[in-house]
Amino acid sequence: MTIQDVNASLALGADGVRSANAGAFGRKALQLIGDLATRFGVLIAFALLWEYGGRLGFLNSAVIPPLSDVIAALRDGLVSGPLKEDLGISLTRAGIAFGAATVIGIPLGLVMGQLPTAEKLIDPLLQLFRQTSALALYPVFILLLGLGETSKVFVIFWASLFPILLATIGGVQEVDGKLIEMARVYGARRLTIFRRVVLPGAVPQIFVGLRLSATTALLMLIAAEMIGANHGVGFQVMNAQYNFQIPLMFASIVLLALLGLAANYAILGLQRRLCRWNSAG
């Protein structure tokens, strides 16, 4: 091989690399589009169908207005309309109830999970409460607490307490006894074992409970607001329908869906940060 040959092949090599790069870039872009299509394709198709269904004549626009109208109603409702106030009220109700369920449910679950006899004694009652729909108890709460905010917040709290409580108890009980024994061999006492082994071991289950509780809190929020409220996003769904403000009604529904998604992603994000050992590659 002469020096020219080497140079030529080097130049060719560089070109080859460049075109390979371009090819790789193209392939990456294609792959990204493919990924997006598989993740959001159906969602986009659904949105398009919603938007154009009325114009194409297979949806009744009076009942199901185009998506763009709903989005406009959502924007107007949030900027200058009733939804801004409703959202604030709903978030306060759900937030207080969910916060209280968390603040009570996690510590209570941690204690009960460690006391097998206490847990066994209380478990039948817990199962009974859990199986009794909180909604069925709502009239009782209204009788006890009045028609105001307290009964609404309490019914949401009640419903969202059980998922987090039961998940925490389960999480504590499922911590590997062999790890606890290992800690004992190194001289760890009860409190240290709890802090260094039981609590971190229960964290993934606690997060499962948190997500369940958040979902339940939103569900209960909507139900409570539909039944006996004159503010709140759940109320607005009913109210808008009653006044035949259909875009506003759909806007409220979309807002509730977005709230659920946001809560779920917020908790998932927190879990990813706290449980890197469990998720990172």
Add this chain to the structure above:
Amino acid sequence: MSATQAALRGEVSIRRLSKAFTLNDRRLDVLKGLNLDIRSGECLVIVGASGSGKTTLLRILAGLESADAGEVDIDGRPVDGVGAERAVIFQEPRLLPWLTVLENVTFGLDIRGWPKGEAKAEARHYIELVGLADFADAYPRQLSGGMAQRVGIARALTVKPEILLLDEPLGALDAMTKIAMQQELSRIWREEKVTMILVTHDLEEAIYLADRVLVLPSNKAQPPRLIDVDLPRPRERSSADFVALREELLAEFGLH
């Protein structure tokens, strides 16, 4: 430390030790009047058929299980529960999955209240000793079985036990890793001057590591047997003496 005290470090005396379990309303004698003295710095390997009570004996020595009768003294003091002079390596590595290798290895020192920096430095030393320096920041699920087991060994060594109790520590490893780890254990035992009590199913492993082999019988009417392994170290697995001892041990199990 005087010479006599030094000689006492990690000495175990077992007297008339008995333990029975009740299984389906039937009394099951697992250990019956066992007498045994384990010398300071000795490597005693316990073998025996499955169910012969090897784990039970080790757990009693660890203080994780109590005997029905008899006593165990360590350096002249009766054993009552777990103790700082003993460390246990189980068949599974028992690592905390949410801690890195380094954090797992400092665990024992953390419990004993070592300052963070010193604990880390000490842990790094033992992580290096077991050949995992490049994996200090890895999480347990990123390790192979053999690597995880080595982390468990490093963790046990950090607390500088006088007595190291090992229950089939290499049982789950492949043949190649196993031989490498046996050499490693032998080296660690020599360097750390620790009394080592190891349970295994592997007769070759027993002869490779042991000063003496304790054979626990399945039939508790028979007494346990002690076999001296008087071979120079490092031991050659294919040497005639090694092979002869292996035959002798096999004969203990009625196999020829």
